[in-house]
Structures are given as C-alpha cells and as structure tokens.
Amino acid sequence: MNDADLEKLLIKPGKLNPIFDRNTTSYEVVLESTTKEITIAPVTRDVNSSWTIVGYGNRRQIPLADGESHNVIIEVTAEDGTEKQYTLNVFVLSASDASLSNIILSHGSLYPTFHHDTLEYSVNVPWNLESVKILPEAKDKKTQGANEFLEVSLNYGETGKVIELLSPNKMACKSYLIKFVKGRILRLVTPVEYKEMLHCPICLGEVHCAVSLKQNAPQHSMKMYCCRSCVNMVTRTRKINPFTEAPLSADFISEERDIDEKLSNISVFCCYSDSGCEMKMELSNLGSHMDVCQYRPVLTSQYERIVPQNVSENQQKVVITKL
Numbered sequence: 001m002n003d004a005d006l007e008k009l010l011i012k013p014g015k016l017n018p019i020f021d022r023n024t025t026s027y028e029v030v031l032e033s034t035t036k037e038i039t040i041a042p043v044t045r046d047v048n049s050s051w052t053i054v055g056y057g058n059r060r061q062i063p064l065a066d067g068e069s070h071n072v073i074i075e076v077t078a079e080d081g082t083e084k085q086y087t088l089n090v091f092v093l094s095a096s097d098a099s100l101s102n103i104i105l106s107h108g109s110l111y112p113t114f115h116h117d118t119l120e121y122s123v124n125v126p127w128n129l130e131s132v133k134i135l136p137e138a139k140d141k142k143t144q145g146a147n148e149f150l151e152v153s154l155n156y157g158e159t160g161k162v163i164e165l166l167s168p169n170k171m172a173c174k175s176y177l178i179k180f181v182k183g184r185i186l187r188l189v190t191p192v193e194y195k196e197m198l199h200c201p202i203c204l205g206e207v208h209c210a211v212s213l214k215q216n217a218p219q220h221s222m223k224m225y226c227c228r229s230c231v232n233m234v235t236r237t238r239k240i241n242p243f244t245e246a247p248l249s250a251d252f253i254s255e256e257r258d259i260d261e262k263l264s265n266i267s268v269f270c271c272y273s274d275s276g277c278e279m280k281m282e283l284s285n286l287g288s289h290m291d292v293c294q295y296r297p298v299l300t301s302q303y304e305r306i307v308p309q310n311v312s313e314n315q316q317k318v319v320i321t322k323l
C-alpha cells in the first residue's frame, strides 16, 4: 500500500555508484564521451506503485550531450500516495578533455596530492630503487597515453617523467610532469674515471639532484652545478650567490636534470670495494647493487658487530679479533 521503494534500477550504458540498494536514493553515473543517451528502467517493489522520471514522464531514454551533467530524478508513488525520489547524477565525459583522474605509483607518493589540474609533482623514492611503475588513469578509456603501466628507470638523483595525453577526440593535449627524487647514497662514491664525475663545490661530494644558480650579471657566465640540498642550505638565510656574492633573483635555481642523467651513466666502483667487492656499475644502479652486495656490512646478532655479509658465522670471530 505505502511502499514507494524501487526493487531494481537498471541503466544502460554505465554503472550506478554506489551499487543499487533500495534505501540509497542518490547515485552517480559516469559515461564515456560521445554517449548520446542513457536508458533507465526502474522496477517498483510493489506492482501497484508507479514511477515517473521528472521532465520525461514514463520515457526511459534520456538524451545526453558531451561534457554535460544531468540530474535525473525518478519519482515513485505508492498506491496510497506515498512518494519517494531516487536521484541519478549522470555525467558524460568530455571528448575534448585530456585530464587524468588519478596517478598510481608502485613506490612513493605524489607531492602535492593529485588534482587533475595540478600538472607537476615530485615523488621521493629510496636510494636503492632502480625503477618505478606509473599508472596514469583517465576516466575516459579513449584518452590516449592513459590507463597503461609505464616503467621509469631511475637516474641517480632526479628523474623527470612526462605523461603526454591526447583527448578522446584528439583535439586537446595535456601533460603531467612527475619528478622522482632518489635518496642520496651516504657513502663515498668512487668513479672509475675521475674526470667524468661532477663534484658539488659546496659539499665536495658527487652532485645529487643537480641545479645551477641563475646569474644576474652576464660576466659570471660559467655554470656551476651543485646539489639542490646544498644550494638550499647556503641560501636559506642569505639570498646571495655563494660563489660571486651577487644578489640572487626570486627564482634563482635552474633545475639541471640532464646532469643527473649524465652522471647516472658514469661507471663507478662498489662502495664496499674496501671489503673486497670488485664490481663496477653505472652510478644509477649503485644503490640497488649495494643493497644485495655480498660484501655489504651486516649487524651480527651474536657479536653485535658489523662485518661483511659474506663472512660466515665461524669466520666472524676471527674477523672481529682482527678489526
């Protein structure tokens, strides 16, 4: 008599979000671009109650347009006149929108948090990671460049990955930049050829996440590459170029990701060469090697001392007496 509930709410195309439940009266439906209409088929719980779609009566087909949202209200009337409304927020994606709806990463998290109009992010990753996987998600499956995993090999220092997207109608482009910042190796890195290595004039270690300072005066034209963290440290309180004493402009740091890429290919020795490791590798792979190097120092539970990992339990005592 007074039952104004729906038993089912069928739609085509698309899916209700959340899944239909007769007590839930509001739903969202996201449809691919170029969807021309949606068919809605409500089924009442009581055969004697009736339904109508506000503005459409008993018509089940509702015309849709690209990039538009529609509020579809289904009014159910029970036999005794009791009324209940179910609302569908139907949104048709725009064929000229190349935006992402999310970026999923195998490691780390985006900074700042994802927003479809924020086009640049940074992600901190550990020093021993070789590569990272990215899944750029677009709500519209027809967006080119999205919804497939991308694998990014990580440089020593910083790696920039640009995600290029083309809208479903191929009329609009959008690109997002993700900067992966790999942690520094906190050990002395020894290059096979010293002349290939770039050392930071501030910390004297190898340049990590290279930047240069924009020069105000053209006479200081020689570029100096430094670690970003070093530049941030020395300019924190004084906005003065540490090499020329010249005042610095507001955006005085130039990112030099090419330098990180160049340094990544330099051949270096394992940092545990003192313990006997003879391996040489590219700087970008040094961290992941050190993580598994059989000469890496490990803490032994028995003696609470640090010894190379490949030394057996019995040998440990001998090694320790020699230390």
Ligand SMILES: [Zn+2]
Pocket (backbone or CB within 6 Å): 200, 201, 202, 203, 204, 205, 206, 207, 208, 226, 227, 230
């Ligand atoms: Zn430095």
Ligand SMILES: [Zn+2]
Pocket (backbone or CB within 6 Å): 270, 271, 272, 273, 277, 278, 279, 289, 290, 293, 294, 295
């Ligand atoms: Zn090694």
